Amino acid sequence: MTWTGRHAEAAAAAARAVALAGRAGTAGEQVSALNDLAVARLALGEEQEALAALERAMDLAGECRMPENLGLTLALAAEACQRTGRTVLAGDHAERALELIRAHGTAMRQAVVENVLGRVHLLRGAPERARELHADALRSAEAVGYRIESARALHGLALAHEALGDPDRARAHRDRADAAFAALTGAAAPDTDLAPVP
Numbered sequence: 001m002t003w004t005g006r007h008a009e010a011a012a013a014a015a016r017a018v019a020l021a022g023r024a025g026t027a028g029e030q031v032s033a034l035n036d037l038a039v040a041r042l043a044l045g046e047e048q049e050a051l052a053a054l055e056r057a058m059d060l061a062g063e064c065r066m067p068e069n070l071g072l073t074l075a076l077a078a079e080a081c082q083r084t085g086r087t088v089l090a091g092d093h094a095e096r097a098l099e100l101i102r103a104h105g106t107a108m109r110q111a112v113v114e115n116v117l118g119r120v121h122l123l124r125g126a127p128e129r130a131r132e133l134h135a136d137a138l139r140s141a142e143a144v145g146y147r148i149e150s151a152r153a154l155h156g157l158a159l160a161h162e163a164l165g166d167p168d169r170a171r172a173h174r175d176r177a178d179a180a181f182a183a184l185t186g187a188a189a190p191d192t193d194l195a196p197v198p
Contacts, residue, residue, distance in 0.1 A: 011040035018053075027060045031069045034060075038076045042083075050080045068109045071100035075116040082123045094120050111141035111149040118156045127163035134160060151180035 134156035
């Protein structure tokens with residue numbers, strides 16, 4: 001629901017999933033649901049609530065033995081920390097997330113994490129690194145036909161090229177992103193597009 005812009009509904013659904021997974025006692029499902037909740041909270045601009053969910057996910061991550069889930073948790077935590085001015089912690093989380101996802105993640109999960117980290121680096125004032133990450137995400141997503149992450153990667157590339165002072169490339173990527181989002185959702189690329197969790 002988050003990628004269609006229904007952030008409040010996504011947050012409510014994720015909160016229900018967190019409760020259900022908690023009752024079932026499965027750490028892996030709880031971490032996934034907490035990541036989903038954090039995505040929705042970030043989309044709503046509720047960074048502190050997102051961080052609370054992510055801290056719970058990090059506490060459980062050792063039990064679930066799914067490093068790709070922890071990679072996403074850390075990437076989302078990097079974004080939340082960057083947005084709240086905790087730049088050193090954001091950088092630490094971003095580095096760990098990338099190491100984990102590249103060592104253990106599927107192409108789908110790599111695309112998600114690389115797009116999140118691209119946003120983090122753009123917020124950090126590092127558009128060249130953001131461009132590299134979104135380009136990597138585009139390759140990962142296109143390799144497996146993950147259309148929404150391809151669209152997000154194109155959108156991120158547009159923002160990165162704009163920040164790098166290359167309006168022609170920015171426009172070309174934005175046009176491709178708008179077309180990709182329109183094919184999926186019927187609308188152009190959103191102003192804020194946070195990844196759903198596959």
